[in-house]
Amino acid sequence: MSNQALASDKATLETVTQVKRWTDNLLTFKTTKPAGYRFDAGQYARLxxxxxxxxxxxxxSLTSAPDDDFLEYYGVIVPGGMFTTELEKIKPGDSIWTEKQVYGFMTPGRFTDGSELWMLATGTGLGPYVSILRDPEVWQRFRHLVLVHCVRHADELAYQDELNLLKDSPPGGKEGAAELKIVQSVTRDPGTATAAQPGVLHGRITTLLNNGELEKHVGLPITIESSRIMLCGNPSMIEETRAILHHRGLRPCRRAMPGQFVTENYW
Ligand SMILES: Cc1cc2nc3c(=O)[nH]c(=O)nc-3n(C[C@H](O)[C@H](O)[C@H](O)COP(=O)(O)OP(=O)(O)OC[C@H]3O[C@@H](n4cnc5c(N)ncnc54)[C@H](O)[C@@H]3O)c2cc1C
Structure with a gap:
């Protein structure tokens, strides 16, 4: 298919404007935004x-806010991965196809009630929550926002400076804004200086949920009445966490039925 035909049909060719490398295999990249491109925070694009x-x-997943005039993504380079072996080489000025359509149902708007939004992520599953937290809307919709980012090694705790800034200066201002609690957990190198920072937990999300450490650390219980939960990233984490939540009486949101959690599997 020629570039021209593709551009007029379902995708546009966008220009990479910025690449930030967090580690050898984690990067954030920005591109130009197609005219008229609209999405809700939490949705994903196809590149x-x-x-x-x-x-x-x-x-x-889009990490930029819906109103930003650029698109931003957070990605991992998978060893031997077909797409990411090529993505690893991208630099400003390169081109990347972007489908005109956006996808995904893991958005705060899925929840019709509840006062606390828990956003649980492994690895690059953090991406949609960066978009959600850059968008002023969620700060007014909930009373408490809890972001839980679980990584193997402490240097994979991307976006932490910006997230800490957002915590103190919500995008729409402090007036009536939710309180954000950021929880980081490292599973593999608890001995390193960053991982040993006060407040950084050790262990998988499922372990921290099962032993009660997560809720104790946050100071909020997970309840059917007030907690609404998003799960994003590693499919095993999602499957196991779904079972834990189910056991505690929480249910997934379905098309016609409100529930307490939504999920996005990355593979
Ligand atoms: C809805 C959705 C949203 C996604 N959003 C993102 C995103 O924001 N950032 C991102 O990096 N990836 C994201 N992914 C995964 C992404 O689409 C690709 O699968 C990934 O980039 C690998 O492509 P590849 O061709 O290089 O590897 P493939 O040859 O397709 O290899 C896939 C294998 O790589 C591993 N893998 C894939 N994605 C990841 C990941 N994110 N973290 C750790 N291991 C992984 C898994 O073991 C998987 O079996 C998303 C996937 C889905 C379905």
Whole structure:
């Protein structure tokens, strides 16, 4: 398919404007934004690269806020991965295809009630929550926002400076804004200086939920009445956490039925 035909049909060719590397295999990249492109915080885009003569598409959560005049993504380079082996080389000025349509139902708008929003992420599953927290809307909708980011190594705790700034200066101002609690957990290197920072937990999300440490640390219980929960990232974490929540009486949001949690599997 020619570039021209693709552009007029379902995708546009956008220009990479900025690349930030957090570690050897974690990066944030910004692109231009197609005219008229609209999305809700929490949704994902489909990005395309021509690789060995064929178009390869992959899903990427948007980390930019809906009103930003650029699109931003947070990605990991998967060893041997078809798409990310190519993505690893991107630099400002390069092009990337962006589907005109946006996807995904893991948005705060899925919840019709509740006063606390828990956002649980492993690894790059943090991405949609960065968008959600950059958007003023969620700060007025909930009383408490709890962001839980679980990574293997402490240097994978991306976006932490910005998230700490947001905590103190919510995007729409402090007036009536929710209180944000940021919880970081490291699973593999508890001995390093960053991981040993006060407040950084150790252990998987499921372990911290099962032993009660997460709720104790946050100072809020997870309840059917007030807690609304998002799960994003590693499918095993999501499956196991779903079972824990289910056991505690919480239910997934369904099309016609309000529930207490929504999920987004990354593979
Ligand atoms: C709804 C949705 C949203 C997504 N959003 C993001 C995002 O914001 N950032 C991002 O980096 N990826 C995201 N992904 C994953 C992304 O689409 C690709 O699967 C990933 O970039 C690997 O592509 P690849 O062709 O290089 O590897 P593939 O050859 O497709 O290899 C896939 C394997 O890589 C591993 N893998 C894939 N994605 C990840 C990941 N994010 N973290 C750790 N291991 C992974 C898994 O073991 C998986 O089996 C998302 C996926 C979905 C379905």
């Amino acid at each position: 395309g690269l021509f690789i060995d003569g064929q178009m390869v598409w992959r899903a990427y």
